[in-house]
Amino acid sequence: METKISPRYTDMITRSLKRRHRKETCLRFFGLTSILFGLAFLVILLGNIANNGLSALLQTYVELEVTVPDSALLDAEGKVSEEVAFDTNWDGLVKKGLRAKFPDASGMRERRALDQLVSANAGFDFKTRILHNPELLNQPLTVWFKTSDEVDQYVKGNMNVSVDESQRRLSDQQLAWIDELAASGLLERRFNTSFFTQADSREPESAGILGAAMGSAMAILVMLVLTLPLAVMSAIYLEYFAKPGRVTDFIEVNINNLAAVPSIVFGLLGLAVFLNFFQMPRSAPLVGGMVLSLMTLPTIIIASRAAIRAVPSSIRDAALGLGASNMQAALDHVLPMAMPGVLTGTIIGVAQALGESAPLLMIGMVAFIVDVPTTVTDPATVMPVQIFIWSNSAERAFYEKASLAILFLVLFLIVMNLTAVLLRRHFERHH
Amino acid sequence: MRPRSLLRYYGQNAVIWTFIPAFFFLIVCAFLSSILLEQYFLGLIAEAYPDADTANRDLLFAQMENVALGVLSTEDGVLQSLATDYAEFGNTIQRARGWLVILLSLSLAGFAYLKAMPQFRARESVEKVLGGLFLSSATIAILITVAIVASLLLEALRFFDVYPLWDFLTGLHWSPNIAVHADQVGFSGSFGMIPVLGGTLLITLIAMAVSVPVGLLSAIYMSEFAHPKLRNFFKPTLEILAGIPTVVYGFFAALTAAPFFRSIGLSLGLDVSSESALAAGAVMGVMIIPFISSLSDDVIRAVPRSLRDAALGLGATRSEMVIKVLLPAAFPGLVGAFLLAISRAIGETMIVVMAVGTAANLTFNPLESVTTVTVQIVGLLTGDTVFDSPKTLSAFALGIMLFVMTLGLNVAALTLSRRIAEKYE
Structure with a gap:
């Protein structure tokens, strides 16, 4: 015996179906439009900058x-x-x-x-x-x-x-x-060779990015030297040795919150503590690197923890079972396997630091500097801040220079991020 | 007798004893000796120049330091002789410190050497030190937070000594520049933060109006509708937007978007400021799109498969499933994502520094120029500033407001996302 649906209902359903499908198309359309909007902006942004900058x-x-x-x-x-x-x-x-x-x-x-x-x-x-x-x-x-x-x-x-x-x-x-x-x-x-071999200048035709690039490299180096060991040690501690409890919870909450603190606040911290209290030199890549390391520390800790957690627990269990101590299992067996993930997180942190300018403005890395820095305490500026300085200048030629510098910076960052993505994919496949 | 630990641990133990205490000793010594030296010579300066007040003495001290370094030359015989003494003292202390460190390091190395006997449990000893090192590096996160709060609060409190907190929080007028001349005419700058806060909120609102619909719809499309191949192309490409430095967005906002909005406004007969909130807000919105879309994507994926399948199984279309099941289920998480995005927009600096003015207008017209908290902080603290003036100190008061606002938003977001995680576990 079969149930009969009254034709009134089937009719209603058929009619409403059209409306429902229209809604479906609508949502799809808006979703696709949103994505295309983002992509279009990316193309316009990069195209516009390339168009203005390549002539430099x-x-x-x-x-x-x-x-x-x-x-x-x-x-x-x-x-x-x-x-x-x-x-x-x-x-x-x-x-x-x-x-x-x-x-x-x-x-x-x-x-x-x-x-x-x-x-x-x-x-x-x-x-x-x-x-x-x-x-x-x-x-x-x-x-x-x-x-x-x-x-x-x-x-x-x-x-x-x-x-x-x-x-x-x-x-x-x-x-x-x-x-x-x-x-x-x-x-x-x-x-224009001098664009690659000289530092900033009052004359746009002599202004180059070498000084800023060196400043960036030094600041990043300082940041890496300070951050990487600290981040890896904290990550090992939190994943392996921390006993669940209030202290551990508090550390975790702190790390998560620090990751979301506006970068300029780290600049204020650097100004108040490093410059005013410890009397460190203004505009120095050393201080810049220290501020950047405070800023990227949470990012790299979080990434390193994820990498350590992704190592199968069988590795640790096997090491412990064969008589290794907790520390030996962590340092000799788990950490080497987690290293690629740590590296990926580090690349992302470096990319973030390389594009950062706001906290560096606070510690005086925004000065006009004609010399290429040779040590980490020389006054210097960094790439994004150099772009900021040039874009504030009146001459049209500086606008062109800023665009070209952006092009190099963005290309470099995209390559770094892509490397991180590819590395991650590569190692995910291996696990 | 066989050694109790692997041989390398005896070596590591020796390295730890040789370098780590000496390293900390060096840092403490350097810090203490510079303080002592400064105090001692400030005393001498006070004796030599009885008329000088504290600020003058600090100035003289700085001059003396520069003379001692050979950067500055002076006619003043007293200062010159002080500087010579200072350089000599500094050298002696430095040499003494060096010898002390070497002595300490060598004697501890000898101690470790003597300790390296087969019955000594070197591994336990090394691991204990390493464990302590790991713990202390984990607590650095707490230390940073404490340092942020302490330094901001300390400077802000100095500001509230000269300017009442209540006036700062409720004042409708922000014009810190008058305070520059305070030395001559008496302090008269006005630091009411309402217009600055208003500008920040206006720009955040515009940014959210752009990024929330676009980001959310992209996330829905990518997780529910897009072909996996398309998704694999769209997702990393959109993430490029997140990797572009904010200074580039600022450059674009100030030099391309703002003139563009202005010319559109002119053709419509509207007067759009060349530093309009609209241009900065819109570009900031685009910057936040990937942030919102990837956070929303995470939240949407956290909704259990069974809910989706149940809705689809009952005959719902995909869009009905998304709107009536997925979004309500993901709602708290989505709100958390939006709160994080708001906190991001409030703290964003470069776009507004480059595209927005410094004049604090209390307005909600997006076509006019406003200013934001971050713009003011940068404006107050870059360039040559006297550190103790209320003008520079007010930047720290704004900084602590910024910190409190973003902290509140982050905590709220974290609580919400934790709630949704618990709900579906």
């Missing part, structure tokens, strides 16, 4: 003819002397070369406008070069000099020249000169 790989140079007299470099006895070189007006030599191209430029104002076309550091760079190659003295040289950042931006098409002359950084006269130089093939875009 090239720098405009101008070719000038210069002759360096003996007296610029040699002392009375005919020897190369740094002191004589120091007194020589190298900027003047470069400017002389430029004026030779435009003999019509007359009067103080016009000449100064012409001088502004080459980089303010061109003379200094030239001096360094001649000092290393004294055989170039006393002969006509054709040298490629860096142009100023304004010329560079104009040549790259980043300057809006349709606005009134007073609204832009280059005058009509200067534009005419640049066009003339370009027409006679004296302007050339070359690879």
Whole structure:
């Protein structure tokens, strides 16, 4: 015997089914849209930055003819002397070369406008070069000099020249000169090596990321040296030796909370304790690394604990069964197997620290520093803070530099994170 | 007689005795001797310059230190001779300290050597020390928390000495810059935190309005609808967003998003500030999306399979299952995830520092410029600041507010997620 459903109900169900399926499509659609929104933002963000930053790989140079007299470099006895070189007006030599191209430029104002076309550091760079190659003295040289950042931006098409002359950084006269130089093939875009070999500078065309990259590397090194042993020891303690109870609970609550404390609070701690109480040097990668290690310690502890917990308990039991002590089982058998997981957690912690800037602003790593740091107590800055400094500058050229620095930083971080993901997958398969 | 422990433990025991006590002795000595030296020379300075007050004496001391280091030269004969003494004293103490450490280390090494007899249980001894080391490194987490609370509280209390707590908590006016000139005209800066807090909440609200729907829907789609292959592509790609440094988001917010919102506003006839809360909040929202989606994903996965299967078995569509079964079951956990995200947004610094102004307007109009707690902390503490002025101290008062707020949110979130875990275990 079969139950009959009244046609009224089946009809209702059929009708409602359509509505229910529409709702289903709706939810699917919104879900997919959300994901695509996130992906679209990622593409726009990276695309926008790449679009603005890649041009900073090239720098405009101008070719000038210069002759360096003996007296610029040699002392009375005919020897190369740094002191004589120091007194020589190298900027003047470069400017002389430029004026030779435009003999019509007359009067103080016009000449100064012409001088502004080459980089303010061109003379200094030239001096360094001649000092290393004294055989170039006393002969006509054709040298490629860096142009100023304004010329560079104009040549790259980043300057809006349709606005009134007073609204832009280059005058009509200067534009005419640049066009003339370009027409006679004296302007050339070359690879911007100094971006990778120098530290910050007031002149965008000489500013580089080496100083910040070194600062970052030192800070991360200090952080690793401090954090890794501490994190591994705490993780072993919490997983193997801690007796369940109030103290252990309290430690765990503390670690979990520290992981969620805003990074800037660690900066305040560093300022109050390391700088003001212990009188450590401001802006030093040493202090920066210490602050970063406070910040990443909970992350790495949590990751290390997970890694230790993931080691099958049979390993420990076997070790204990064969007569190993608790400590031997932990250090000689479990820890080596947990090491890949610890490593993955460490990479994630390093990536987090490498991108962090807020706490470092608090301890003065935001200063303008022209020298590449050589020790951990030298004043320095780090990559993200360098990006912050450049993006606060008015010149369009610094905007370009900041974008390129971001590109390198983000690529590096993505590679690190991918390595962590791949490592984790690799070892998960092995277990 | 056979030794009671493996031979390497005797060696490890010797290493521990040789280096660890000497290391701690060195740290304590360095700390104590620098304090003693400073106190002694501050006394000498007080004798040599009877008119100087405490601040002046500190200044003279700093000058003397620099003269002794050779960074600074001085015309002042008294200071010069003090500096010479200081350098000499410092050198003597350093040398003495070095010899003491070496002596201690060697004598303890000798002690360990004598102890290394077959009947000595070296392993137990080494393991005891290691265990102590492990325990003390685990307690560092507690130490850090204590240090945070203590340092923030100490500085904040100094601030509340000159500025009443109640006015700080309820004042409607924030303009710390007046206080810079306090030395001349008497302290008149105004530190009412309500507008700063209001700005923080406004930006957090905008960020949550962007990230909660997008993050939650992505998580639902990925865990319930997406093909596993698609999921394996989407998930890591979305996580790239989480790995991008916040300074990059700030850069984008300040230099791309803000002008973009401004030009849209202009075309609609609206006056959008170039440092609008909207731009910073929206970009911050995008930053938090992966955070919310991965936390929600965890929560949704924690809901037992049986609930899903029961709903689907009764003929519910997938979307009905999600809305009527999954989400209600996961609700407390989801709220916990959102609280964590809010705490993240409140503490986020770089985006707002770069994209938002420092003027504290008490407004809830997202098109206007506001300021946040973190922006103020950075603004008050970067650049050349006199450390003891109320202006810089107020940053620590804001810092402790930030710490308390985020701590409260974290504890609440933890309690909620623990509750859901217990419910389904």
